[in-house]
Amino acid sequence: MPDLLARDSLNGLQVEVDERLARVELRRQVAHLERELGGLFSEAFGRVELDYRVAASAAAPRVLDLGELERLRDELAERVAEARVTLRERARLENANHELLRRMLASPADFKWVQVSRDDLGLPGCGHWHSRPRLGPIGMLMGWWRVKVSSGCPLAGRLAAVEQEAQTQATGTSGAG
Numbered sequence: 146m147p148d149l150l151a152r153d154s155l156n157g158l159q160v161e162v163d164e165r166l167a168r169v170e171l172r173r174q175v176a177h178l179e180r181e182l183g184g185l186f187s188e189a190f191g192r193v194e195l196d197y198r199v200a201a202s203a204a205a206p207r208v209l210d211l212g213e214l215e216r217l218r219d220e221l222a223e224r225v226a227e228a229r230v231t232l233r234e235r236a237r238l239e240n241a242n243h244e245l246l247r248r249m250l251a252s253p254a255d256f257k258w259v260q261v262s263r264d265d266l267g268l269p270g271c272g273h274w275h276s277r278p279r280l281g282p283i284g285m286l287m288g289w290w291r292v293k294v295s296s297g298c299p300l301a302g303r304l305a306a307v308e309q310e311a312q313t314q315a316t317g318t319s320g321a322g
Contacts, residue, residue, distance in 0.1 A: 164211055171214040178221035185228040192267055193235045195228050239267040249276055253290040271298035 179199065189195045199221070209217065242265045249256040253276045262273040272295045278284035279291045 167211055168214065171211065171218055174218050175214065175221060178218065178225055182221060182225050182228060185225065185232060189228070189232055189235070191269065193231055195231060196224060235267070239265070242266050246274055249274065250292050253292045254288060257290060272296070 186195050199217070242261055245256075245259075246261050246266065249259060249261065256276045257278075258276060260273050260275045263270055275293050275295065276290055277293055279289040280287075284290070
């Protein structure tokens with residue numbers, strides 16, 4: 146019996162493995178994960194910081210072996226999972242801020258001095274909603290609260306005009322001429 150087991154052992158067989166199919170499949174998976182990571186990065190752009198870079202496994206260009214391709218695939222899969230979690234948490238925070246703003250607009254007195262920015266809501270640009278008393282201290286004493294919407298970002302042209310006017314006043318020349 147031991148002779149039969151030794152004879153039928155697979156260790157003595159010299160079988161060459163064709164890595165081509167495995168290599169093609171791993172490269173397909175890596176390409177899919179890179180596209181997905183790129184999509185998540187573009188979705189998060191301007192809202193959340195995501196690590197999108199793929200680190201080089203060697204200093205010089207070369208063909209990766211199966212083990213290195215598997216490590217690259219696993220690292221990309223982890224990074225995609227982390228990006229999904231980050232975006233999910235950001236979306237949850239933005240939804241909570243939208244709900245806060247809705248409640249704040251419905252009852253400004255319940256949210257005294259609370260400020261919600263466009264960035265907190267995931268919206269582009271400058272600006273914020275701020276619960277403040279109407280008519281300053283009198284309104285605060287009387288309980289007259291409102292939500293004031295800021296006008297947004299200062300205009301670049303207006304700031305440039307102010308700087309130019311300050312320079313002309315400093316030099317003593319007029320702007321017309």
